[in-house]
Amino acid sequence: MPLYDNDGNMISGYIDENKTDFEYDPKNGLTSSGELEYTYDVECNRIKVSEDRKATTYLYDTNRKLPRVIKKTTDGHSTIYVYGAELISETSGDEHMIYLQHIQKRIERMHCNE
Numbered sequence: 001m002p003l004y005d006n007d008g009n010m011i012s013g014y015i016d017e018n019k020t021d022f023e024y025d026p027k028n029g030l031t032s033s034g035e036l037e038y039t040y041d042v043e044c045n046r047i048k049v050s051e052d053r054k055a056t057t058y059l060y061d062t063n064r065k066l067p068r069v070i071k072k073t074t075d076g077h078s079t080i081y082v083y084g085a086e087l088i089s090e091t092s093g094d095e096h097m098i099y100l101q102h103i104q105k106r107i108e109r110m111h112c113n114e
Contacts (some may be wrong), residue, residue, distance in 0.1 A: 043067070 003012035003088045007067050009024050020034040040050035042062075045067050049056045059071040061083070079092040090097045 002010050005011050005024070007024075007028055009028055010022055011024075011029075012019070012021050014020065014035065018034070023031060023032045023033075023088075025031050026042070027040075027044060028037050029044055029046075030038050032038065037050045038046055039050070041047045043062060045058070045060050045062070047058050047060075054075065056072060056074040058069050059073075060067040061070045068083055070080070070081050070083075072081075077093060079090055081087060082089045087099050089099065
């Protein structure tokens with residue numbers, strides 16, 4: 001059964017049947033969950049997730065009401081995200097994904113290889 005602090009943050013619970021403890025900063029941003037540690041920028045965007053010596057960093061477009069991730073990097077490998085009104089494409093190494101929005105709001109993914 002999960003346990004919560006006075007701010008409503010889960011401080012103990014289960015992930016994949018493993019008991020996990022959660023810690024938060026004074027702004028209620030999650031700073032750790034089990035072996036994972038989280039880092040935030042001054043605008044409270046999560047910019048880094050670390051586990052042991054492996055880290056994933058995030059770069060945001062903050063020129064909007066809700067920031068969007070435009071680049072994610074893990075072990076020197078980056079994924080670049082391009083947006084219009086919604087996500088248009090993502091590129092990671094040689095793999096390119098294009099997202100097409102249809103009138104029915106169904107999203108179709110296409111693989112485009114060079």
